[in-house]
Amino acid sequence: MLERNDMPRQDPDKRRSNFGEVALGYSHEQALAEASRCIQCKKPSCVAGCPVGIDIPAFIQYMADDNMDAAIRELKSMNALPAICGRVCPQETQCEEICVLGNKGEPVAIGRLERYAADHEQDKIETEAVASAKATDKKVAVVGSGPAGLTAAAELAKMGHGVTLFEALHKAGGVLVYGIPEFRLPKSIVQSEVEYVESLGVDLQLNNVVGKLDTVDELLEEYDAVFLGTGAGLPVFMGIDGENLSGVYSANEFLTRVNLMKAYQFPGYDTPVKRGQRVVVVGGGNVAMDSARCAVRLGAEEVTIVYRRGEDEMPARNEEIENAQEEGVKFKLLSNPTRILGDESNWVTQLECLNMELCEPDESGRCRPVPLEGSQHLMDVNVVIIAIGTSPNPLIPMTTKGLETSKWGTIIADEDGLSSKEGVYGGGDVVTGAATVISAMGAGKTAAKAINKYLKRDK
Amino acid sequence: MQFKILEKFQIVPTIHQMIIDAPKIAKKAKAGQFIILKIDETGERIPLTIADFDSEKGTITTIFMEVGKTTKHLSTLNAGDSLQDFVGPLGNPSKIEPSDTVVCVGGGVGVAPIYPIARAHKAIGNKVISIIGARSAELLLWEDKMQEVSDELYITTDDGTKGHHGFVTDVLKKLLEGDEPISLVVSIGPAIMMRTVAGVTHPFGVKTIVSLNSIMVDGTGMCGACRVLVGNETKFACVDGPEFNAHEVDFTLLMNRLMMYRDEEQQALENYKCDNEGCQC
Numbered sequence: 208m209l210e211r212n213d214m215p216r217q218d219p220d221k222r223r224s225n226f227g228e229v230a231l232g233y234s235h236e237q238a239l240a241e242a243s244r245c246i247q248c249k250k251p252s253c254v255a256g257c258p259v260g261i262d263i264p265a266f267i268q269y270m271a272d273d274n275m276d277a278a279i280r281e282l283k284s285m286n287a288l289p290a291i292c293g294r295v296c297p298q299e300t301q302c303e304e305i306c307v308l309g310n311k312g313e314p315v316a317i318g319r320l321e322r323y324a325a326d327h328e329q330d331k332i333e334t335e336a337v338a339s340a341k342a343t344d345k346k347v348a349v350v351g352s353g354p355a356g357l358t359a360a361a362e363l364a365k366m367g368h369g370v371t372l373f374e375a376l377h378k379a380g381g382v383l384v385y386g387i388p389e390f391r392l393p394k395s396i397v398q399s400e401v402e403y404v405e406s407l408g409v410d411l412q413l414n415n416v417v418g419k420l421d422t423v424d425e426l427l428e429e430y431d432a433v434f435l436g437t438g439a440g441l442p443v444f445m446g447i448d449g450e451n452l453s454g455v456y457s458a459n460e461f462l463t464r465v466n467l468m469k470a471y472q473f474p475g476y477d478t479p480v481k482r483g484q485r486v487v488v489v490g491g492g493n494v495a496m497d498s499a500r501c502a503v504r505l506g507a508e509e510v511t512i513v514y515r516r517g518e519d520e521m522p523a524r525n526e527e528i529e530n531a532q533e534e535g536v537k538f539k540l541l542s543n544p545t546r547i548l549g550d551e552s553n554w555v556t557q558l559e560c561l562n563m564e565l566c567e568p569d570e571s572g573r574c575r576p577v578p579l580e581g582s583q584h585l586m587d588v589n590v591v592i593i594a595i596g597t598s599p600n601p602l603i604p605m606t607t608k609g610l611e612t613s614k615w616g617t618i619i620a621d622e623d624g625l626s627s628k629e630g631v632y633g634g635g636d637v638v639t640g641a642a643t644v645i646s647a648m649g650a651g652k653t654a655a656k657a658i659n660k661y662l663k664r665d666k
Numbered sequence: 667m668q669f670k671i672l673e674k675f676q677i678v679p680t681i682h683q684m685i686i687d688a689p690k691i692a693k694k695a696k697a698g699q700f701i702i703l704k705i706d707e708t709g710e711r712i713p714l715t716i717a718d719f720d721s722e723k724g725t726i727t728t729i730f731m732e733v734g735k736t737t738k739h740l741s742t743l744n745a746g747d748s749l750q751d752f753v754g755p756l757g758n759p760s761k762i763e764p765s766d767t768v769v770c771v772g773g774g775v776g777v778a779p780i781y782p783i784a785r786a787h788k789a790i791g792n793k794v795i796s797i798i799g800a801r802s803a804e805l806l807l808w809e810d811k812m813q814e815v816s817d818e819l820y821i822t823t824d825d826g827t828k829g830h831h832g833f834v835t836d837v838l839k840k841l842l843e844g845d846e847p848i849s850l851v852v853s854i855g856p857a858i859m860m861r862t863v864a865g866v867t868h869p870f871g872v873k874t875i876v877s878l879n880s881i882m883v884d885g886t887g888m889c890g891a892c893r894v895l896v897g898n899e900t901k902f903a904c905v906d907g908p909e910f911n912a913h914e915v916d917f918t919l920l921m922n923r924l925m926m927y928r929d930e931e932q933q934a935l936e937n938y939k940c941d942n943e944g945c946q947c
Contacts, residue, residue: 375753375884375886376884377704377711377750377751377753385884385888413751414751414752414753415690415753416753416754416756416886419694419754419755419756420690420691420694420754420755421694440886440887440888441887441888442888442889442890444890444900450900451893451894451895451900451919451923453922453923453925453926454926456890457889457890459888459889459890460883460889460890460891463883463884463888463889464883464889468710468711468883469708473930473934474930474933474934474937475708476708476710477708477709477710477735477736477934478710478711478883479927479930479931479934481926481927552922552925553918553919553922553923600886600887600888601887602886602887602905
């Protein structure tokens with residue numbers, strides 16, 4: 208069996224000092240070679256692993272035939288944002304995990320092929336307008352322009368509904384622009400995917416904080432349905448002493464400064480960020496990896512991930528952990544911060560940690576970390592980034608009558624995304640808690656179908 | 667979408683008034699809330715408290731003082747120019763409830779955001795006593811507007827060029843010691859002034875509200891840059907505030923966190939001056 212084609216990447220030594228994309232994408236020849244590895248199963252298992260149900264063998268066959276235009280049409284019929292998914296989907300736990308080639312060798316690099324096809328189209332610039340259904344007289348408000356909102360808006364527009372997409376920030380994309388760094392997902396890619404969604408007829412309203420400007424109840428006076436895709440944007444802190452010292456960031460703040468506000472280009476861009484020499488990132492997920500790798504690029508001498516469990520328990524993608532390691536990020540595992548210390552002018556100076564050991568698995572199936580008595584020790588630091596998770600912003604639940612939330616602040620919705628309030632749907636992190644881009648897109652798509660059905664009810 | 671500047675002028679040296687065409691925000695704005703603006707593509711997001719709003723004309727008025735690069739740059743814009751981004755109304759509105767005498771204390775550029783609060787109290791029939799202060803008479807702003815919405819108005823200047831020679835807190839203390847039935851003090855100004863106000867009212871047990879001007883990025887609860895310690899609990903000034911019980915605020919932390927980017931602010935300002943005002947370095 209032919210071996211899977213590696214994708215060229217920027218050399219670790221070089222990429223440590225720039226924000227250019229790390230993974231460089233296949234060449235035309237590599238894409239053709241990889242596409243021809245697909246054995247076109249009669250009953251493909253990979254499709255079931257795709258949250259948005261892309262006909263994977265079909266688009267790959269087009270690529271193997273060197274018909275990239277047909278490949279992208281196939282992709283876009285099911286997925287509005289292929290250039291993004293090709294980059295940030297955890298394919299290794301989705302479509303590629305169940306590719307039959309994986310039983311004996313390596314699975315088809317489905318994500319890399321998706322990326323190639325999508326980039327091929329972007330290079331051509333001319334985006335073919337997808338034929339939309341006949342225009343209806345229904346209007347839908349989509350709140351939040353992250354992966355869930357963009358997908359829901361695109362799907363609803365294709366169904367012929369009038370869609371307004373509300374975004375609180377000054378740029379569309381949600382976590383794709385404020386959270387995921389340039390070197391993993393170039394912002395120009397997000398921008399062109401957003402433009403594609405706008406080309407479907409979606410009216411994008413930036414700088415519009417729903418809940419402050421218009422409440423959901425007010426939107427319902429003007430719109431026939433509302434989709435809430437407001438994400439999990441509220442940073443969680445650890446609740447330990449010293450978290451308000453200067454130099455201590457939530458990952459959200461650090462990444463927003465660096466990615467959305469482009470603080471890495473300060474003073475060319477006006478927003479500053481502290482460039483620490485010794486940076487500690489607390490947490491073991493993709494957001495922690497993104498933060499650590501940004502800190503490396505901002506010139507830190509030493510960047511350390513502090514995580515309370517072991518390497519196997521880290522929720523980050525293996526690829527991201529490897530990328531971070533290659534770039535010189537250190538991993539201090541089985542270690543939990545207990546206190547942050549500062550100087551007289553409130554600047555962080557040291558982090559106190561406690562060593563942990565793993566015992567019996569807990570209800571999450573992961574081993575519960577237990578502190579080792581007397582193992583306190585101090586690390587010298589001048590920037591600490593807390594990346595232990597996020598929860599939904601309470602603004603919309605607080606200002607919407609009859610919208611039920613769970614004790615974690617997530618909006619309660621059924622499998623179609625319908626909330627406790629008629630005409631109001633939700634999907635993505637605001638319903639599930641922090642998860643992946645593609646699961647949010649899947650939820651956006653499911654809700655769009657349900658909204659369509661709701662709008663066309665008994666007439 | 668661009669947000670047009672309808673009027674822009676200097677009220678007193680280094681302090682400017684800017685009226686923005688923002689009908690949606692003007693319709694929703696209430697006393698005590700703020701907006702965040704960004705001038706252009708490379709700009710930073712800065713919060714400014716709403717100093718006035720007119721839902722009929724669809725305008726928001728902000729007052730700002732030239733401090734760093736962004737406010738220097740803002741000061742060079744004129745009517746007809748536009749801001750790339752303008753978002754609001756953010757934060758919680760002031761609680762305006764019927765009560766005994768309300769004392770509104772504004773210092774420096776903080777006089778502007780205290781104005782709509784005083785006006786709102788006056789509008790529901792509360793007796794409003796205002797104390798406004800500045801370093802010097804020429805820096806005192808909105809005396810006439812404050813006069814309109816106050817039953818009594820006191821003026822203080824640090825150098826004695828107008829009104830009481832001294833600080834707003836001197837007058838506040840005298841009022842508290844007098845017979846006036848004061849049930850609420852609202853204060854907006856530099857952090858150090860608000861801390862002093864809190865110190866003055868505390869022994870009298872009078873409820874005191876301050877509006878905190880922490881550093882912010884998104885202003886919607888997403889980043890936590892604006893965190894403050896209130897009653898030993900971490901709060902986000904943007905969504906939990908900006909108004910808090912002054913007697914519970916950790917002002918030392920607030921002031922330290924306001925200094926966090928002092929070096930970068932200095933650097934940005936010097937670069938800006940070099941590029942626009944001729945290099946003095």
